[in-house]
Amino acid sequence: MTDLKQNPKIALLLTGGGARAAYQVGVLKAIAQQYPRNSKSPFQIICGTSAGAINGTAVACYASCFHLGVRKLEWIWKNFHTHHVYYSDYFRASYHLLRGFFSAFQADYANHKPVSLLDNKPLKLLLNELLDLKRLDRNIMGGYLDSVSVTASCYNSGDSITFFQSKDAPEWQRSRRCGQRTLLGIHHLMASAAIPLVMPSVRINQHYYGDGSVNQLAPLSAPIHLGADKILIIGLEQPRRREHLQQMPHHPNVSTIAGHLLDSIFSDTLTADLERMLRVNKTIQTLQQHQIKTELKPVQSLLINPSTNFNQLASENYLALPMAVRSLLRCIGIKQHSDSSLASYLLFEKSFTKRLIELGYDDAMQQIDEIMAFLAPNPDETTAPQT
Numbered sequence: 001m002t003d004l005k006q007n008p009k010i011a012l013l014l015t016g017g018g019a020r021a022a023y024q025v026g027v028l029k030a031i032a033q034q035y036p037r038n039s040k041s042p043f044q045i046i047c048g049t050s051a052g053a054i055n056g057t058a059v060a061c062y063a064s065c066f067h068l069g070v071r072k073l074e075w076i077w078k079n080f081h082t083h084h085v086y087y088s089d090y091f092r093a094s095y096h097l098l099r100g101f102f103s104a105f106q107a108d109y110a111n112h113k114p115v116s117l118l119d120n121k122p123l124k125l126l127l128n129e130l131l132d133l134k135r136l137d138r139n140i141m142g143g144y145l146d147s148v149s150v151t152a153s154c155y156n157s158g159d160s161i162t163f164f165q166s167k168d169a170p171e172w173q174r175s176r177r178c179g180q181r182t183l184l185g186i187h188h189l190m191a192s193a194a195i196p197l198v199m200p201s202v203r204i205n206q207h208y209y210g211d212g213s214v215n216q217l218a219p220l221s222a223p224i225h226l227g228a229d230k231i232l233i234i235g236l237e238q239p240r241r242r243e244h245l246q247q248m249p250h251h252p253n254v255s256t257i258a259g260h261l262l263d264s265i266f267s268d269t270l271t272a273d274l275e276r277m278l279r280v281n282k283t284i285q286t287l288q289q290h291q292i293k294t295e296l297k298p299v300q301s302l303l304i305n306p307s308t309n310f311n312q313l314a315s316e317n318y319l320a321l322p323m324a325v326r327s328l329l330r331c332i333g334i335k336q337h338s339d340s341s342l343a344s345y346l347l348f349e350k351s352f353t354k355r356l357i358e359l360g361y362d363d364a365m366q367q368i369d370e371i372m373a374f375l376a377p378n379p380d381e382t383t384a385p386q387t
Contacts (some may be wrong), residue, residue, distance in 0.1 A: 005132055008229035008230050008300075008377060009044045009045055009146060009227050009228050009229050009230070009379065010042060010043050010044055010045070010228070010230045010231075010232065010375060011044070011045035011046070011047060011223035011226065011228035011230065011231045011232070012043040012045070012046045012047070012056065012231075012232050012234070013045060013047050013048070013052075013219065013220070013222075013223050013231050013232070013233045014046075014047070014048040014049070014052030014053070014055050014056045014076060014232070014234055015048075015049055015050070015052050015209060015213070015219065015233070015234070015235050015236055015270060016045055016049045016050020016051050016052050016053070016192075016193070016212060016236070017050065017051055017052070017215040017236035017345065018051055018195065018344070018345030018346060018348075019035065019051075019344065019346060019347045019348045019352060019353060019356075020051070020344055020345060020356065021050075021051035021052055021054070021055055021236065022077045022080075022352075022353035022354075022356035022357050022360070023234075023236060023306055023310075023356040023357070023359060023360040024052060024055050024234045024360060024362020025055065025070070025073050025077050025238070025356075025360060026356065026357040026358060026359060026361035026362070026364065027234050027304055027355050027361070027363065027364040028055075028059065028070045028073070028234075028360075029070055029074055029357065029360070029361050029364075030360070030361045030364035030365050030368060030371075031364060031368075031371060031372075031375075032066050032067050032070040032071075034368065035066060035067070035260070037067045038065060038067070038232050039065075039066055039067070039349065040063060040064050040065065040066060040144045041059065041060075041062075041063040041066040041144065041145065042066065042067070042375050042376040043059075043062075043063075043232070044145060044146040044147075045145075045146050045147045045148075045149075045226045045227065046060045046063075046145070046147075046148045046149075047148070047149045047151070047162075047223045047226070048149070048150060048151070048192070049150075049151045049192060049211075049212035049213050049216060049219065050192055050193045050195070050212055050213050051193055052186075052190040052234075052236075052355055053150040053151065053189055053193065053212065054127070054189050054192075054193060055073060055140075056133060056148065056150075057136070057148060057150065057184065057189060058072070058073045058130075058134070059073065059130065060139065060145055060148040061131060061132060061136060062135070063144040063145040064139055064142065064144040072130075073252065075339075076130065076359060077350075077353045077354075078350055078353065078354050078357065080348050080349065080350050081348065081349060081350065081352050082168070082321060082322055082325060082346075082347075082348045082349060083122060083170060083322070084122055084123070084126050084348065085120060085122060085123045085126075086118040086119055086121075086122060086123065086348075087119045087121070088321075088322040088324055088325050089322070089324055090323075090324040090327075092119065093118070093119070093324045093325070094324075095330060096116075096118070096119040097117070097328075099113060100113070100115040100116065100152070103115060105173075110138055113200075114201045114202075115197075115198030115200070116179075116194075116197060116198060116199050116200040116201075116327070117197060117198045117199075118198055118199060118346075119200070120190070120193075120199045120200065123190070123193070124186060124190055127186045127189060127190070128186055130287065131186070131189075131206065133183075133184055133185060133186070136148055136184060137165070137183070140165065140166065140167050140175055141167070145171070146166060146167060146226070146227065147164055147165065147166035147167070147226040147227070147285050148164065148165050148166075148184065149162050149163065149164035149165075149179070149190045149222045150163050150164075150189060150191075150192045150212070150224075150225060151163075151192060151212035151216060151222060152188065152191040152192040152194075152202075152204075152209040152210065152211070152212045153209060153210050153211060153212055153213075153214040153215045153216070154208070154209055155201060155207075155208040155209065156207045156208060158176070158215055159176050159177060159178060159215065160176060160177040160178075160215050160218075160221075160224045161177075161178060161179075161180060161209070162177070162178070162179040162180070162217045162221070162225075163180055163182050163184060163188045163386060164179055164180070164181060164182070164222070164226060165182065165184045166181065166226060169181075169225070169226045169227060172225045174218075174221065176215065176217055177216075177217065177218060177221055179221075179222065179226075183248075187202055187204055189203070190202045190361045191204060191210070191212075192209075192211065192212040193208035193211065194210045194211050195210075195211045195262070195345065196210050196211055196214060198345075198346070199211075199252075213269075216269055217269055217273075218269070218273050218276075219269055219270045219273050220270075220274070220299075220301075221273075222275045224277075224299055224328045226300060229297070229299060230299070230300040230301070230302075230374065230375075231271070231299060231300070231301045232301075232304070232371070232374065233274075233301060233302065233303045233304065233306050234360075235270060235303055235304065235305045235306075236305070236306065236310075237270070237271075237305050237306070238305075238306050238308070238309045238310045238311070238341075239305075239307065239309055240382050250365075256333075256338075256340050262341060262342060262345055263341055270303075274301060277299060277301065280296065280298075280299075281298045281299065284296050284297070285298065286299050302370070302371065302374045304363065304364065304367070304371070306360070306363060307359070307362075307363050308359055310341065310356070311341050311343075311344055313352065313355055313356070313359075314341075314343045314344035314347050314352060315336055315337055315343075315357070316354040317347060317349060317351045318336040318343060318347070320347070320349035320351045320352065321334065321343075321346075321347060321349060329342070329343065329346075356371055363384060
């Protein structure tokens with residue numbers, strides 16, 4: 001127990017959110033600047049979901065040189081275009097939709113193609129080109145990294161499945177969630193980032209998977225099971241705009257409902273899980289005060305969330321989207337100034353992602369002292385700063 005206190009394992013948890021995940025890169029950039037240029041990652045455990053899983057795995061690939069990993073990730077996000085993630089020209093976007101429509105008339109025994117609004121084959125090609133996942137094993141064996149995980153949702157069982165690569169962490173099984181040891185591949189990242197109905201599902205070992213934020217009742221489960229003592233969470237829950245509560249003169253349309261559902265999928269469970277962990281920490285503290293032994297340990301956490309609403313930024317950069325994508329979004333009621341957050345999840349254009357990186361950097365620098373104090377080893381702390 002003494003060694004554990006002297007060397008706390010620090011985990012990085014990155015949540016999902018499509019194009020919004022560029023914000024996480026800005027936060028990581030601010031943190032990286034506080035370390036020497038050749039230092040290893042301060043995170044022994046890296047966990048991610050959806051777009052956060054892609055960011056987390058990219059950082060894990062360069063765990064031996066934190067600066068280099070963050071710089072490469074920043075370069076990618078600063079030069080993003082929609083066609084790097086999904087087909088955005090009229091011909092291929094229309095062909096994908098028509099193929100999905102006609103597949104509904106196929107016989108049940110036919111080999112059905114996955115149905116989705118968009119075709120994200122370009123993302124798979126991009127990840128194969130940029131990520132060398134063999135580095136994960138080398139970093140783990142070299143002691144630069146303990147564990148890295150990617151969470152996806154299984155359509156067969158409805159469970160939240162965490163695929164993890166680790167040197168010695170055991171698998172786990174809990175209600176509606178489990179951890180499976182494996183060698184992580186691009187297909188795990190594609191599965192975790194497959195936003196329901198927007199991106200196609202992914203088949204892994206006779207099971208079908210979608211976005212890891214769906215059915216993820218306990219987002220903190222993965223880093224805790226992998227042995228984290230501290231968890232730095234970079235969330236993507238934007239501040240709510242109370243001024244709009246009284247400005248809905250008619251029933252919400254499809255785009256508003258879709259955006260609301262995505263906001264709920266990507267953010268609501270994290271807040272509840274943080275509250276649950278805080279109660280467990282207080283229970284452990286009470287038991288310790290009464291000298292009652294327990295196998296549980298307190299886990300510290302620090303949550304960083306955006307200070308600015310993404311929807312306004314998306315509206316300002318909406319016209320950067322290709323014409324075909326704007327036409328498709330218009331069919332479901334989304335225009336430049338629509339009150340829907342759906343566009344902010346799909347706006348993979350550098351004018352938008354650069355702005356999110358700047359926002360993440362500014363937000364992190366505003367609280368950099370708190371962040372660095374949290375990341376510094378401090379064996380005397382027993383409770384977590386909760387946000």
